[in-house]
Amino acid sequence: MERHVCADCGWIHYDNPKIVVGSIVTYEDKFLLCKRAINPRKGFWTLPAGFLEQNETTADGAVREAFEEAQAKIRIRDLLAVYSVTHISQVQIMYRAVLDRPEFSAGPESLEVRLFDWSEIPWNDLAFPTVYWALHQYQDIKDRESYTPFANATGDILRKSLEIIRR
Amino acid sequence: MERHVCADCGWIHYDNPKIVVGSIVTYEDKFLLCKRAINPRKGFWTLPAGFLEQNETTADGAVREAFEEAQAKIRIRDLLAVYSVTHISQVQIMYRAVLDRPEFSAGPESLEVRLFDWSEIPWNDLAFPTVYWALHQYQDIKDRESYTPFANATGDILRKSLEIIRR
Ligand SMILES: [Zn+2]
Ligand SMILES: [Zn+2]
Known part of the structure; x- marks a missing residue:
């Protein structure tokens, strides 16, 4: 495990996996996506998501990120997936949520932030698998x-996600 | 968000929430519990669980922890719960798993590691809520x-967990 002694506090900090929510x-059957203004993958479309902060629940973090990135007040329904993105040591916790008003x-x-019908989703311009x-x-x-x-995609979904997203 | 500039590498390290799996x-309807040999809560009973490591999936981490703490080769079934323990900034990802042989x-x-019938579980000596x-x-x-x-317990389960576990 990687470790570092901190110049500020003298504590040893371990590099732990990070949590994305x-x-x-x-x-109304449309999907809220955000076009990224920052790197990595600036200009590509993503879900409202970001790093969980200290002393925050995973659901509260997902609500906060939707407000920060899309100024949207969402209501969490339930847990959709837990992904382990091992090559960057991220665990991504994804919920189903709804917007009560557009x-x-x-x-x-x-x-840019937009609602897309399933058939309009910019599949070739998604930010991440x-x-x-x-x-x-x-x-x-x-x-x-x-x-x-769900856990990490397998089979066709995994294969297509890697084809579409030029990494 | 807390941050530290590292003496070893010059990078800024943020203090992120940690992931327990x-x-x-x-x-056969019995529960595998481990009596802790280390602090915190040395001598109290816990589930096989610990910190996720770098480049590890959450399910692989849970399998590794069961082997490290109980020398048990478990088979993961599905996701039981995601808990947010905000006062210590932990996200705990808990699975259902089985032992094929005792x-x-x-x-x-x-x-010590033991299998307990539900009625034998040492409720007054559990390590954590x-x-x-x-x-x-x-x-x-x-x-x-x-x-x-499940997410964090509420109601009776939460109340009793705090009564039983003298924190
Ligand atoms: Zn520090
Ligand atoms: Zn460092």
């Missing part, structure tokens, strides 16, 4: 009240 | 193939 946000706008980390996974896994269970949350 | 491990022994961080939550939430859904994973 986000959501598939829908309004009110949103680009926050400082977004160039996990955005593709979450959208497709959501679509599989969108009419179900209860389901087992 | 663990499982409710059963063998083979286990105390690893270096355990004083989330151990109490996970056991009770598991018991609620133990016969179900599919269910929505």
